[in-house]
Amino acid sequence: MLQKNQAVGVVGSGAMGAGIAQVAAIAGHRVVVYDNNNAALQRSEQALTATLQKLQEKGKLANASEILERFTFSNNLNDLSECNLIIEAIVENLQVKQQIFAALEKQACDDCVLATNTSSLSVTAIAAACQQPERVIGLHFFNPPPLMALVEVIPALQTAPALVERAKELMVSWGKLPVVTRDTPGFIVNRVARPYYGEALRIYEEGIADMATIDWAMTELGGFRMGPFALMDYIGHDVNYVVTETVFQSFFYDPRYKPSFTQKRLLEAGWLGRKSGRGFYNYAEGTALPEPVKDEVLGTQIMERVVAMLINEAVEALYLKIASAKDLETAVTKGVNYPKGLLQWCNDLQAARVLQILDSLHQQYGEDRYRASVLLRKLARDEQGISID
Numbered sequence: 001m002l003q004k005n006q007a008v009g010v011v012g013s014g015a016m017g018a019g020i021a022q023v024a025a026i027a028g029h030r031v032v033v034y035d036n037n038n039a040a041l042q043r044s045e046q047a048l049t050a051t052l053q054k055l056q057e058k059g060k061l062a063n064a065s066e067i068l069e070r071f072t073f074s075n076n077l078n079d080l081s082e083c084n085l086i087i088e089a090i091v092e093n094l095q096v097k098q099q100i101f102a103a104l105e106k107q108a109c110d111d112c113v114l115a116t117n118t119s120s121l122s123v124t125a126i127a128a129a130c131q132q133p134e135r136v137i138g139l140h141f142f143n144p145p146p147l148m149a150l151v152e153v154i155p156a157l158q159t160a161p162a163l164v165e166r167a168k169e170l171m172v173s174w175g176k177l178p179v180v181t182r183d184t185p186g187f188i189v190n191r192v193a194r195p196y197y198g199e200a201l202r203i204y205e206e207g208i209a210d211m212a213t214i215d216w217a218m219t220e221l222g223g224f225r226m227g228p229f230a231l232m233d234y235i236g237h238d239v240n241y242v243v244t245e246t247v248f249q250s251f252f253y254d255p256r257y258k259p260s261f262t263q264k265r266l267l268e269a270g271w272l273g274r275k276s277g278r279g280f281y282n283y284a285e286g287t288a289l290p291e292p293v294k295d296e297v298l299g300t301q302i303m304e305r306v307v308a309m310l311i312n313e314a315v316e317a318l319y320l321k322i323a324s325a326k327d328l329e330t331a332v333t334k335g336v337n338y339p340k341g342l343l344q345w346c347n348d349l350q351a352a353r354v355l356q357i358l359d360s361l362h363q364q365y366g367e368d369r370y371r372a373s374v375l376l377r378k379l380a381r382d383e384q385g386i387s388i389d
C-alpha cells in the first residue's frame with residue numbers, strides 16, 4: 001500500500017492524530033500533520049518531541065532526532081498533496097468529516113488512500129462525500145495508538161476490495177494487529193464490549209449489588225483487569241456514555257444497547273470520572289474508595305450474567321459475519337484486554353450453560369435485551385464448540 005519513502009498525512013493533531021503520526025514516523029514514513037487549530041498543532045509538536053526524546057532516554061528508540069525530522073506540521077491542506085495515505089482523526093461529527101473528505105480529495109494525489117479513524121460513524125457515509133469513494137477505508141486505532149496494537153480495518157460499501165489486504169499489510173508493517181470488520185455500528189470492540197458496561201449498570205440500578213461489589217466480581221472472579229465502573233470512570237463518561245448512546249441509536253434502538261440514566265446523570269453533572277476527580281467513585285485526595293461485599297455466590301452470579309451477555313454479543317457478531325472468529329477474539333483480547341476471547345469463553349463454559357443464563361434472564365424480565373443469538377442456540381442444541389482458527 002505504501003513504500004517507506006512515501007508520505008503519510010494525518011488530519012487532526014489531537015490525542016489520536018498525534019499518536020498515529022508517531023506510529024507512522026517510527027515506521028519510517030515522512031508525516032505531514034495537519035490541523036486547522038494552530039495551538040493544537042503546536043501542542044502536538046511539543047508533545048511528540050518530548051515523547052520521542054523520552055523514548056530515546058529509556059533506550060527504546062535510537063534516533064529520536066532523525067524521526068523528528070520526518071514531521072511537518074501544517075495548517076495548510078495543500079501540504080497533504082505529497083501524501084499517498086491520509087488518515088483523518090478530527091472531531092467525531094459526520095458533517096465535519098464529510099466536508100474534510102471532500103476537501104482532502106481535491107488536494108490528494110490520484111492514488112492516495114483516504115482513511116478515517118472514526119470510532120462510531122459509518123465509513124460508508126464518510127466515503128459517500130468523495131468522488132472516488134473506492135479509495136476510502138476505516139482504520140480505527142485504539143487509544144493510545146503507539147501502545148495499543150489493535151487496528152480495526154473497515155471497508156466501506158464502496159471500498160475497492162483489494163484495498164483491505166493492502167491496508168492490513170501496511171498495519172502489520174507498522175507493528176499493529178489488524179482485524180477486519182464490517183461497517184456496522186461500533187465495528188467490533190465498541191459493539192461487543194457494550195454489555196460490560198450496560199449489564200453492570202443494570203445490575204447496579206436494580207440494587208442487586210453496589211458498584212464496588214460488581215467491580216470486585218468482574219476483576220477477582222472474572223479475571224478482567226478493571227471492573228466496569230472503575231473502567232467507565234477511567235475512559236470518561238463524556239466518551240463512554242456517548243459511544244453507548246450512538247451505538248444504541250445506530251442499532252435502531254435495540255434494547256441490548258440501551259444506555260443508563262445513572263451514567264447519563266453523571267455526564268450532566270460533569271462528573272466525568274477520573275479526569276474530573278469524580279465519577280461513579282470519588283477520587284478526591286483522602287477519600288477512601290468503597291469496599292466490596294466479597295460474597296462469592298453473589299459475585300459469581302454477577303460475573304456469569306455479564307460474561308454471558310458479552311459472549312452472546314460476540315456469538316451474534318460471528319453469526320452476522322461482522323468479523324471472523326479469529327478477529328473477534330483478537331479484538332477483545334487486544335482492544336479491551338479481556339482475559340480471554342469471548343468465543344473461547346463460550347467453548348469453555350459450553351454454549352448450553354451460556355444459553356441457560358440468557359434464557360433464564362429472558363424469562364425473568366420478558367425483555368428483548370436478553371434474547372439469545374440463534375447461533376448460540378444452535379451450538380447448544382448440537383453440543384458444538386466454535387472453531388476459532
Ligand SMILES: NC(=O)c1ccc[n+]([C@@H]2O[C@H](COP(=O)([O-])OP(=O)(O)OC[C@H]3O[C@@H](n4cnc5c(N)ncnc54)[C@H](O)[C@@H]3O)[C@@H](O)[C@H]2O)c1
Binds near residue numbers: 013088
Ligand atoms: N480518543 C479516543 O479514545 C479515540 C479512540 C479511537 C478513535 N477516536 C476517534 O478519533 C478521532 C479524533 O479523536 P481525538 O480523541 O484525537 O480528538 P481530539 O479532540 O483530541 O483531537 C481532534 C483534533 O482535530 C482538530 N480538528 C477538529 N476539526 C477539524 C477540522 N475541520 N479540520 C482540521 N482539524 C480539525 C482539532 O483541532 C483537534 O486537534 C475521532 O473521530 C474519534 O472518534 C478516538
